[in-house]
Amino acid sequence: MRFKLLRHLFQTTVARCIEEGLVSGQRMAVDASLIEADANKQNSTPKDDWDAGQIDPADAPRAVREYLDTLDEAAFGAASEVQPKFTSHSDPASQWTAARKGPAFFSYSDNYLIDTDHGVILDVETTRSIRQAEVGSTKTMLTRVKDKFGLIPSWMIADTAYGSGPMLGWLVDRKIDPYIPVIDKAGRPDGTWIRTDFDWDAENGQYICPEGHALKQFRRNYSDPNRGPTGKGTAKYRALKLTCQACPSKPRCCPNADARSITREEHEDARQVARDLAKTDEYVIAMKLRKKVEMLFAYLKRILGLGRLRLRGPCGVNDEFLLAATAQNLRKLAKIFPAPQQLRKT
Numbered sequence: 066m067r068f069k070l071l072r073h074l075f076q077t078t079v080a081r082c083i084e085e086g087l088v089s090g091q092r093m094a095v096d097a098s099l100i101e102a103d104a105n106k107q108n109s110t111p112k113d114d115w116d117a118g119q120i121d122p123a124d125a126p127r128a129v130r131e132y133l134d135t136l137d138e139a140a141f142g143a144a145s146e147v148q149p150k151f152t153s154h155s156d157p158a159s160q161w162t163a164a165r166k167g168p169a170f171f172s173y174s175d176n177y178l179i180d181t182d183h184g185v186i187l188d189v190e191t192t193r194s195i196r197q198a199e200v201g202s203t204k205t206m207l208t209r210v211k212d213k214f215g216l217i218p219s220w221m222i223a224d225t226a227y228g229s230g231p232m233l234g235w236l237v238d239r240k241i242d243p244y245i246p247v248i249d250k251a252g253r254p255d256g257t258w259i260r261t262d263f264d265w266d267a268e269n270g271q272y273i274c275p276e277g278h279a280l281k282q283f284r285r286n287y288s289d290p291n292r293g294p295t296g297k298g299t300a301k302y303r304a305l306k307l308t309c310q311a312c313p314s315k316p317r318c319c320p321n322a323d324a325r326s327i328t329r330e331e332h333e334d335a336r337q338v339a340r341d342l343a344k345t346d347e348y349v350i351a352m353k354l355r356k357k358v359e360m361l362f363a364y365l366k367r368i369l370g371l372g373r374l375r376l377r378g379p380c381g382v383n384d385e386f387l388l389a390a391t392a393q394n395l396r397k398l399a400k401i402f403p404a405p406q407q408l409r410k411t
Contacts, residue, residue: 128378
């Protein structure tokens with residue numbers, strides 16, 4: 066009930082910002098920031114010794130019961146199969162992380178979805194401090210903002226952590242332009258041609274190499290399952306061996322293979338949309354607008370003092386994040402629309 070009340074309070078401030086014209090909903094940005102949990106390593110257990118099945122929910126503290134309740138949630142237990150190196154006794158839902166390139170600590174991730182017009186926070190989500198959970202929260206927040214306020218952005222702005230194929234595909238399917246750097250591991254250490262050097266012929270479903278030769282997925286029916294789509298949603302495209310052997314550019318293309326092959330991911334079309342957007346003037350503007358969400362996190366920690374959490378468990382952390390975001394939106398309203406000054410009677 067308390068969480069619903071605080072969520073209602075936060076959404077009321079967002080509605081007021083929309084009413085006052087501070088939100089257009091056209092361009093949104095998303096990011097996450099690590100907030101240190103109220104937990105320490107001295108009161109924790111290494112992953113090899115931890116067994117959640119040994120916990121009796123009836124005797125467990127509130128934060129531990131909440132951890133057990135979130136084991137199947139995408140934002141917490143189900144976000145990754147990888148177990149953390151240490152698990153806190155007092156707040157096991159918190160994540161042991163060294164993401165700041167310094168000493169590791171227990172933390173939660175505070176995820177913000179903002180409208181870039183005036184930096185109004187449209188939604189807040191609490192997750193584990195791992196990339197899968199943070200990226201997944203974007204879908205949750207966009208869906209909630211659409212259902213509550215009817216806002217669907219034309220632009221979605223984020224950093225490289227959000228540039229995975231599935232995330233880009235999800236955005237493109239909803240007609241949202243992803244101004245997001247693409248996570249691309251297609252680079253080759255030997256300096257030979259990479260996938261982006263080959264043109265994709267969507268009409269014929271094939272790649273065209275720089276020499277003009279086609280790389281096809283199927284040239285006839287194959288019984289070998291490796292010739293078709295893999296279980297990971299990818300497909301292989303191959304050139305003819307005879308063509309590659311006679312090609313003058315073979316040393317630059319496939320010096321150690323008989324023929325060149327390229328793997329195409331399931332969401333490659335969406336990844337290409339993001340690559341094309343990265344070449345536009347609007348992309349430069351988008352990267353500048355992304356700094357607005359970083360500034361909100363800086364204010365959250367330095368001015369509001371939320372560098373370390375005071376409450377434990379997902380519900381307690383949600384309370385703190387919602388209250389802090391509400392305060393930031395109220396400050397925005399007060400700054401742009403200050404209360405009228407009353408004249409003193411003489």
